Amino acid sequence: MSSQTATIQPVLRHEHRPFHAAPLACLIERIACAADRQALCELQNHRTPCRLGNRPPLTVLRFIVALFEMSWVYRLCGHDQMVVERARDLTNDKFSRLRSQGDDAGSDCRTSYAGVLRTIRAWNTAHPRAHALELEAAAACILQRSIQCHVRFSSKEARRYCNPLRSRFAWRLSGGTIHVWIPTSLGGKRRRKWLEENIPDPDPSRPSERQRVQSIIDDRLGVPRVVELPSDSSLGSTRRGDDPAEMLWLEDDPEPIELGEVVAEEKAQRINQLRPSIQALGPARLRELIVHIFRRLANDEYDQKELAAAYPVKEPTLSRFAGKNWDDVSSVPDLWVNTAQVLAGDERYVEAAIEAGVWSNVRTVLDNHRAERKGGDKDGQRALFHPDYRRGLAAVRLEARGPGSVRAYHRPRA
Amino acid sequence: MACSIEQWTTDSFGAPDDPPRQAFEATRRCELLLERDGNRVGAWILDRFPFRAAVVHAQPGLYRLSASTGWTLWVETLTPSELLFTHAFPNQGLPLAAQTEELIFLSTREVSVLNGALTIRVRPGLESGVLELLFTGPGDAP
Numbered sequence: 024m025s026s027q028t029a030t031i032q033p034v035l036r037h038e039h040r041p042f043h044a045a046p047l048a049c050l051i052e053r054i055a056c057a058a059d060r061q062a063l064c065e066l067q068n069h070r071t072p073c074r075l076g077n078r079p080p081l082t083v084l085r086f087i088v089a090l091f092e093m094s095w096v097y098r099l100c101g102h103d104q105m106v107v108e109r110a111r112d113l114t115n116d117k118f119s120r121l122r123s124q125g126d127d128a129g130s131d132c133r134t135s136y137a138g139v140l141r142t143i144r145a146w147n148t149a150h151p152r153a154h155a156l157e158l159e160a161a162a163a164c165i166l167q168r169s170i171q172c173h174v175r176f177s178s179k180e181a182r183r184y185c186n187p188l189r190s191r192f193a194w195r196l197s198g199g200t201i202h203v204w205i206p207t208s209l210g211g212k213r214r215r216k217w218l219e220e221n222i223p224d225p226d227p228s229r230p231s232e233r234q235r236v237q238s239i240i241d242d243r244l245g246v247p248r249v250v251e252l253p254s255d256s257s258l259g260s261t262r263r264g265d266d267p268a269e270m271l272w273l274e275d276d277p278e279p280i281e282l283g284e285v286v287a288e289e290k291a292q293r294i295n296q297l298r299p300s301i302q303a304l305g306p307a308r309l310r311e312l313i314v315h316i317f318r319r320l321a322n323d324e325y326d327q328k329e330l331a332a333a334y335p336v337k338e339p340t341l342s343r344f345a346g347k348n349w350d351d352v353s354s355v356p357d358l359w360v361n362t363a364q365v366l367a368g369d370e371r372y373v374e375a376a377i378e379a380g381v382w383s384n385v386r387t388v389l390d391n392h393r394a395e396r397k398g399g400d401k402d403g404q405r406a407l408f409h410p411d412y413r414r415g416l417a418a419v420r421l422e423a424r425g426p427g428s429v430r431a432y433h434r435p436r437a
Numbered sequence: 438m439a440c441s442i443e444q445w446t447t448d449s450f451g452a453p454d455d456p457p458r459q460a461f462e463a464t465r466r467c468e469l470l471l472e473r474d475g476n477r478v479g480a481w482i483l484d485r486f487p488f489r490a491a492v493v494h495a496q497p498g499l500y501r502l503s504a505s506t507g508w509t510l511w512v513e514t515l516t517p518s519e520l521l522f523t524h525a526f527p528n529q530g531l532p533l534a535a536q537t538e539e540l541i542f543l544s545t546r547e548v549s550v551l552n553g554a555l556t557i558r559v560r561p562g563l564e565s566g567v568l569e570l571l572f573t574g575p576g577d578a579p
Contacts, residue, residue, distance in 0.1 A: 043509045070507035080505050155551045156467035156483060156504060156572075163506045 040065060046155060047072055047162040048143050055136040058121050063132070067119055072163035073170065083170065087114050090174050099178035103185065110174070110181035117173050139169045189246070194218055194236075199227030203237050206244050282372075283317025286362050297357070300340045308334065313358065316345050355388055363388040468505035469570070473498040480505075481570075488572040495520055495559075495566040502550075502557065502570075510550050511557055519545040519559050520566030 042050055042065040050070070053062035066072075071080035075089050090096055091111040100106040116130040142165045147158060183191070187207065192214050194201045205214050218225075221243060222236050229235075290297065290313060291306040304312060312334050319325040325347050331338040345358040363385045366372040376382040471479040471492060479492050497520055502511040517524040525545045545566075546559035558569040 043512075046504075046508050047506055072506045080507075154554055156469075159504050159506055159508055160467050 040069065043069065046159050047166070048140070048147075048158060051136050051140050051143065051162065051166070054121075055133050055140045058133055060121060063119070063121060073167045074163075083118050083166070084115060086167065086170060087111060087118070087174070090114075090171070096174060096178065099175065101182055103182075106178070106181045106185045109185055110177040113177035113180055114170070114173050117177070118170060135169065135173060139166050142169075194225070196225055196227055201225065201227050201233050201236055203233065203240055205240060206246075209244065282362070282365075283314050286317075286358070286365050287311075287313035289365055290358075290361060298340065298344065300336060301344055304334060304336065312336075313345075316358065320347075355392060360388060360392050363392070469510075469572075470503050470505055471568070471570075472501045472503070475499075483572055486573065488570070490570045492568040492570075493565070495568050500568070510555065511548055513546075513548070515546070515559060515566070520561055522561040522563055525561040 042053070042062050045053070045062070045065070047066075047070065050062045050066045053059040054066065067083060071082055073081040073083060073086035075081060075086065078089075081089060088111070091107055091114075096110070097107060100110055113130065116132070117135045118132050120130055120132050122129065122131040122133075139162075143158075143162045146161050146165065147153065150157070150161075153161070189204045190207050192203055192205045194203060194215065203218075205217075209217055218236075218240075222239055225236060226232055287310040291310040294302055294306050294309055297309075301309065312330070315330065316325065319330070327338060327341055327347055331341045334341075336344075342356070344356060346356040366376050366385050367389055373382065376385050467483040469479075469481045469483065470477060473496070478495075479490065481488070481490050495515065497515055497517050499514045500512065501509060503509045519525060522529075526543070544558045544560050546557075548557040549555070550557070554573055556569075556571045556573075558571070560567040560569065
């Protein structure tokens with residue numbers, strides 16, 4: 024009989040994986056305390072500490088990806104794909120990015136792993152008789168919980184980052200502080216003044232006071248939001264940067280892509296359904312005319328005579344097609360009915376229209392258009408139009424963000 | 438002070454209320470996996486101590502014993518001289534059928550890991566070997 028006894032030390036037989044025999048707690052300690060990239064590489068690529076239901080064990084990164092495919096995370100992120108992606112990147116960074124010297128920006132996974140390590144040590148202290156495999160299972164469980172928590176934190180952080188139209192404000196009162204979200208259009212010292220004038224009887228100690236204050240703010244100032252629209256390759260030519268801050272309304276924006284361009288495209292494709300005199304323009308010229316009308320409206324420079332001469336169409340024809348003085352016409356100009364139909368055809372447009380404060384007008388246009396087709400009341404319809412409607416529509420703009428992404432947004436109300 | 442892993446971590450990080458609980462609250466147990474040349478040949482949950490398991494028909498190859506988290510506990514290449522009786526004991530004749538029960542207690546290799554808590558024993562056979570795992574645990578472990 025030849026029998027040998029050997030003790031495997033936690034040392035390494037694989038030169039390319041120096042930590043292959045190190046337990047999870049040891050790896051986490053190396054990462055948190057020594058910024059050891061090899062330990063991080065071992066954890067990321069060769070360890071499967073996470074579990075999701077009955078699925079096979081998952082690596083940290085695969086677990087994060089799996090979490091971000093779950094509906095509760097989408098809910099946390101406000102069902103916004105851009106927020107989801109940013110939250111996932113943030114979470115990945117928190118568990119995989121080691122900041123190098125001189126790099127002060129962004130997450131450092133040492134911070135996250137240091138928190139995990141503290142909890143593992145505390146668990147070990149509370150369970151001094153636990154054997155190595157129990158400690159390994161506990162460490163895996165603790166790490167997984169930490170990832171879940173960071174998914175939550177990252178989602179909140181991403182929501183803050185991805186909505187540059189609002190920012191948090193700490194309203195300090197004698198009895199404490201209330202943190203609320205206020206549109207960035209109301210800035211600086213005006214915020215405190217506005218709150219003092221508009222929020223009656225604030226009391227930080229009152230239950231749900233923050234929610235009460237926030238709802239008053241939302242009601243009176245609105246909730247500016249960035250709304251994503253389906254991609255349209257024809258709108259991708261004005262590609263902009265990836266910084267969400269660019270989605271802010273820029274007064275000096277030379278050529279934002281407007282809702283008008285979408286309507287123009289739609290009308291050009293269905294030109295045969297328009298009045299003969301408009302059909303005579305041809306699709307390209309019609310597209311140009313509609314875009315021109317929207318841009319002129321947005322700048323309060325809409326001159327029917329000038330446009331009629333430029334394209335050319337007869338002025339009464341243009342008036343019926345896209346009349347400026349809506350209160351004076353007996354029926355809604357075709358273009359505004361068409362625009363309302365485009366808006367109502369997609370819930371994301373609807374959201375943008377609501378934000379722009381023109382949705383009720385859009386509804387009225389559509390309702391009266393339907394009534395008119397059935398022989399409805401034209402007097403009632405006439406009275407419902409107001410110049411604010413066209414200004415509101417002109418404020419609903421689209422912005423191309425690369426070939427695959429188009430956004431709609433509206434001018435935040437001051 | 439002692440509590441389950443799940444209770445402890447829940448207290449430490451706060452119970453998640455949104456995600457489906459069953460996806461996260463599954464009991465985390467100690468698990469062992471055995472692979473030969475990258476293919477799984479055995480998996481066990483260590484739910485009682487002492488824990489014993491045997492892998493029969495063990496053929497030569499690279500064996501790796503790990504926790505389910507990927508922690509490698511043991512990795513060795515087992516050769517015919519460790520798994521086949523005729524290679525391991527060339528000077529002994531093939532055992533008669535009546536003698537095989539006695540001979541199976543011979544081992545060619547014994548490895549101790551986790552500070553002696555886990556012992557891996559290799560026994561040769563006529564056409565394949567047997568790997569035995571014995572996990573004693575800390576003695577008063579659950």
